[in-house]
Each structure stands twice: as structure tokens, then as C-alpha cells.
Amino acid sequence: MFYIDLNVKLCKTKQVNKMSEIKTKEYEKPENIINPNSKFSIEVDNLRKVFNAKKGYDDVIAVDDVSFKVKSGEIFGFLGPNGAGKTTTINILIGLLKATSGTAIINGYDVQDGLYHIKQLIGVCPQEPAIFKFLTGKEMIELFGGLHSMNKAEIKERTNKLLDILNLSNASKRKTKGYSGGMLRQLNLIIALIHDPKIAFLDEPTVGMDPRVRRATWEFIRSLKKTNKTIFLTTHYIEEAEKLCDRVAIIDYGKLIEIGNPKELIEKYSVNNLEEVFMKITGRRIMEGM
Ligand SMILES: Nc1ncnc2c1ncn2[C@@H]1O[C@H](COP(=O)(O)OP(=O)(O)OP(=O)(O)O)[C@@H](O)[C@H]1O
Numbered sequence: 474m475f476y477i478d479l480n481v482k483l484c485k486t487k488q489v490n491k492m493s494e495i496k497t498k499e500y501e502k503p504e505n506i507i508n509p510n511s512k513f514s515i516e517v518d519n520l521r522k523v524f525n526a527k528k529g530y531d532d533v534i535a536v537d538d539v540s541f542k543v544k545s546g547e548i549f550g551f552l553g554p555n556g557a558g559k560t561t562t563i564n565i566l567i568g569l570l571k572a573t574s575g576t577a578i579i580n581g582y583d584v585q586d587g588l589y590h591i592k593q594l595i596g597v598c599p600q601e602p603a604i605f606k607f608l609t610g611k612e613m614i615e616l617f618g619g620l621h622s623m624n625k626a627e628i629k630e631r632t633n634k635l636l637d638i639l640n641l642s643n644a645s646k647r648k649t650k651g652y653s654g655g656m657l658r659q660l661n662l663i664i665a666l667i668h669d670p671k672i673a674f675l676d677e678p679t680v681g682m683d684p685r686v687r688r689a690t691w692e693f694i695r696s697l698k699k700t701n702k703t704i705f706l707t708t709h710y711i712e713e714a715e716k717l718c719d720r721v722a723i724i725d726y727g728k729l730i731e732i733g734n735p736k737e738l739i740e741k742y743s744v745n746n747l748e749e750v751f752m753k754i755t756g757r758r759i760m761e762g763m
């Protein structure tokens with residue numbers, strides 16, 4: 474709407490009479506909502522991303538014709554060794570990167586032309602925390618709450634709630650430059666969820682946390698399920714993903730090699746855990762590259 478309003482104003486100032494010149498952006502068109510009643514939050518079809526290398530070097534196929542669907546309200550683990558293509562896939566799904574080919578649909582909107590809507594539905598906890606060191610934790614959260622157009626009372630209530638759950642209330646009064654790696658991760662997670670998004674993309678949310686904080690964070694992520702959120706999660710803590718995730722996709726060298734409920738996959742391959750599922754398929758350990 475904002476875009477149309479702006480266009481109308483511009484047209485008036487320039488005394489443009491032809492209404493045909495007022496263009497509606499692609500994402501405003503209802504036909505771009507591919508399937509508003511879909512039971513899937515994320516639908517990925519033959520997604521491919523090739524990073525073209527400089528002359529003399531090989532191109533990198535980071536995501537190699539990957540297809541999967543994530544149901545609404547599901548905790549979905551996206552697992553694979555270093556360099557498997559997890560972050561690249563997330564970056565395409567959240568509109569930071571353009572796919573080379575294939576489609577990605579979030580809550581019925583194609584990432585190609587529905588980003589305006591998608592951005593209002595998602596929260597993103599990036600692999601590298603993007604935190605201003607000169608702000609306190611609380612100020613950082615408030616800044617993002619404001620960017621999501623939340624009002625002050627909403628921001629305050631939700632900030633206090635999340636800080637309390639993650640036991641970060643005291644630290645949040647300090648400037649983030651003094652935060653430990655684990656604390657930065659927790660803050661990163663709160664920022665991703667401040668606006669209570671319908672779908673959360675969490676890229677290695679618990680890296681660098683000590684076991685106690687990590688456990689608390691996993692419990693918190695588990696609790697999000699009760700509020701019917703869809704969680705798309707990458708992690709190298711395979712054991713924890715096994716317990717937490719409704720389904721997991723395992724990727725290796727950009728290719729999706731298995732997908733399913735952790736227990737069912739373990740049964741299917743007659744092994745003891747997900748790590749062994751990966752080993753049985755690839756002959757390598759998922760954690761090898763760490
Ligand atoms: N901007 C880029 N330019 C060139 N190659 C890239 C770029 N981003 C990622 N890659 C390559 O794409 C592949 C997949 O990288 P990606 O970051 O998606 O892996 P990942 O599964 O998230 O790994 P990790 O577990 O280490 O975070 C890697 O080979 C990586 O080097």
C-alpha cells in the first residue's frame with residue numbers, strides 16, 4: 474500500500490494525468506499468492522544456487538536441485554556438514570540471495586516477488602550475529618522491535634518476557650561489547666523473535682553456548698512449537714536436533730540426501746542415531762569438518 478500511496482503522491486506532484494502510469498508492484502498482486510491455503514510454511518522445488526568463480530577457478534554448486542516442504546507448526550532441522558549449503562539455502566528463503574534456478578515459496582508467497590509479505594512473516598537468527606557493540610542488549614532488541622513497527626508497550630512486554638526466559642535480563646542492561654559469544658547468540662535469537670514471527674529461520678542458534686545455556690535455549694525453541702510457529706533450524710548438535718525436530722533434512726555437498734522424522738530414519742537405516750544415518754549414507758561423519 475505504501476508503494477501505491479507514494480506513487481500517487483509522486484504522480485500528483487509531477488502532474489501526471491495518465492492513471493496507467495501508476496504501477497502496482499508485483500508483490501501487491503493477489504495472483505502472486507500462489508496458494509494462500511497451503512498447509513506448508515515453506516515449499517522448495519528444485520532449488521539451485523551456483524556461485525560463479527573467478528576465471529581459472531571452479532564454480533561452486535552450493536545448493537544442488539533441492540526440493541522439500543516444511544509443514545506449518547513444524548520444527549524442521551536442516552542438517553549437514555560444513556559447507557553443505559545450509560546457510561545458502563536459508564539466505565535464498567529469506568530473500569538475501571537470488572537462486573540460480575528453482576522456486577521457494579514461503580507461506581504461499583514466492584520469494585521472487587512476494588518478499589514484502591514474507592518479511593512480515595519471518596524472523597531470522599543469522600549464523601553470524603549482527604549486533605551493534607555500542608548498544609546495550611535491551612537497546613538492540615528495542616531497535617529491532619521498532620524496525621518491525623511494534624509499539625513501545627509491545628516491545629517492552631515482549632523484550633522483558635524473552636530476556637527473562639533466556640535469563641539475560643541483567644546482562645541486557647550492559648553494552649554488548651562486553652558480551653560472551655554465548656550471550657551474543659542468545660541476544661541474536663531474541664532479536665529474531667521479538668516481533669513474534671510466524672516462521673523462524675534459526676541458523677546455528679546455539680553455537681558457543683555452554684551446555685546449560687544450550688539446554689535452556691533448546692527448551693525455549695521447543696516451547697515455540699506450542700505457539701504454532703514453524704521453525705527452520707540448522708545445527709551441528711545432531712543429538713539435540715534428533716530430540717527436538719519433528720523432521721530433518723540431511724544435505725551434503727548441496728544435495729538433499731534424506732528427509733524424514735528422526736526416529737523413522739534411525740529405524741529405516743537400522744542405526745542408533747542420526748549421526749549414524751549420515752555415516753551409513755555417506756561413509757563420513759556429519760561433524761567431521763568441525
Ligand atoms: N558468497 C559466496 N561465494 C562463493 N561461494 C560461496 C559463497 N557463500 C557460500 N559459498 C560456498 O557455498 C558452499 C555452501 O556454503 P554454506 O555457507 O551454505 O554452507 P553451510 O552448510 O552453511 O556450512 P556451515 O555448516 O559451515 O555453516 C560452500 O562451499 C561455500 O564455500
Ligand SMILES: [Mg+2]
Nearest residue numbers: 559560561600
Ligand atoms: Mg552455515
